[in-house]
Amino acid sequence: MKEVRTMEQILKRNSVKQPFRALEKRVRNLIYKPFVEWYTSRESSYKYRDIHVKVKPGVFHPRFFSSTGFLLEFFEFINFNRKKVLEIGSGSGLISIFTANEGANVTAIDICPLAVENTNLNVVSNQDKISLCGGNVTVLQSNLFENVPAGIFDLLILNPPFYQGDAKKPGDHAWYAGKDMEYFEELFSKCRNYMGRDSEMYMVLSEDCNFSKIFEIAKKNAVLIKAVAVKQFITENLYIFKITIPT
Numbered sequence: 001m002k003e004v005r006t007m008e009q010i011l012k013r014n015s016v017k018q019p020f021r022a023l024e025k026r027v028r029n030l031i032y033k034p035f036v037e038w039y040t041s042r043e044s045s046y047k048y049r050d051i052h053v054k055v056k057p058g059v060f061h062p063r064f065f066s067s068t069g070f071l072l073e074f075f076e077f078i079n080f081n082r083k084k085v086l087e088i089g090s091g092s093g094l095i096s097i098f099t100a101n102e103g104a105n106v107t108a109i110d111i112c113p114l115a116v117e118n119t120n121l122n123v124v125s126n127q128d129k130i131s132l133c134g135g136n137v138t139v140l141q142s143n144l145f146e147n148v149p150a151g152i153f154d155l156l157i158l159n160p161p162f163y164q165g166d167a168k169k170p171g172d173h174a175w176y177a178g179k180d181m182e183y184f185e186e187l188f189s190k191c192r193n194y195m196g197r198d199s200e201m202y203m204v205l206s207e208d209c210n211f212s213k214i215f216e217i218a219k220k221n222a223v224l225i226k227a228v229a230v231k232q233f234i235t236e237n238l239y240i241f242k243i244t245i246p247t
C-alpha cells in the first residue's frame with residue numbers, strides 16, 4: 001500500500017483539476033460504464049479468495065469497483081477475531097462474510113431490500129466456513145443506525161455512497177449520499193451511540209468525492225477522521241479513513 005498523505009495534501013490534490021483524469025473518466029463513461037451496466041443486469045458470480053458470492057442485478061458489484069477489494073486488502077492488517085463488527089451498507093455481503101471468516105460477530109445492514117436479500121443469500125451459502133471459523137453474521141434492513149440494536153461495536157466498516165444527490169431508486173443508494181450529504185450528517189452525528197473509547201470505524205472513499213464537505217461534517221460532529229491508506233488505481237485514488245471518537 002502506498003504512503004499515506006496528510007489530510008491537507010488530500011484536500012489540495014482534490015481541488016486541483018487533472019485533465020488526463022478527466023479524459024480517462026470520459027472514456028470510462030463511454031465504454032466501460034455501458035459494459036458494466038450490461039454485465040450487472042443479470043445475476044452473476046464473484047470469488048474473493050475462498051469466498052464465492054452471487055451478485056443480484058441492482059446490487060453493488062465488487063468485481064467492477066475497486067473500493068471493495070481495497071478495503072478487503074486493508075483488512076488483512078486488522079484483527080477481527082472475536083470482534084463485534086457493524087458493516088454499514090453490506091451490498092453483496094462479501095465484506096461481512098470475510099470478517100466473519102476471520103472470527104468476527106458481524107451485524108450487516110443495508111437500506112436496500114435487494115441488498116439485504118443478497119447478503120442473506122451469500123451468508124447462507126458461506127455458512128459452513130463462517131461457522132467453522134467461529135464467526136457469525138446477522139443481516140438487517142436499516143437506514144444507517146435506525147434498526148441497529150443498542151450496543152457498542154469494536155469495528156464499524158463501510159464503503160459508503162459519496163456522490164452528492166438524491167437516490168431515485170433503491171439501487172442508487174450505492175452511489176448517492178443525499179443532496180447535502182445527509183448520509184454523512186446522520187453517520188457522524190449518530191455513530192458515537194455505537195462506539196466506545198476503543199472503537200474504530202474504517203471507511204473507503206474515492207478522490208472523486210467532496211472531501212472538504214465530508215471533513216467539515218466530521219468536524220462539526222466532533223469525530224476524528226484520519227487517512228490511513230491510499231492506493232492509486234487507473235482512474236482514481238482511493239483512501240481509507242479511520243474514524244474515532246475523541247475522549
Ligand SMILES: C[S@@+](CC[C@H](N)C(=O)[O-])C[C@H]1O[C@@H](n2cnc3c(N)ncnc32)[C@H](O)[C@@H]1O
Nearest residue numbers: 060068089090091110111112143144159173174
Ligand atoms: C458502495 S456500496 C458497498 C457495498 C459493499 N459493502 C461492498 O463494498 O461491496 C454502498 C452500500 O451502502 C448501502 N447504503 C446506502 N445508503 C445507506 C443507508 N443510509 N443505510 C444503510 N445502507 C446504505 C447501499 O444500498 C449499498 O449496498
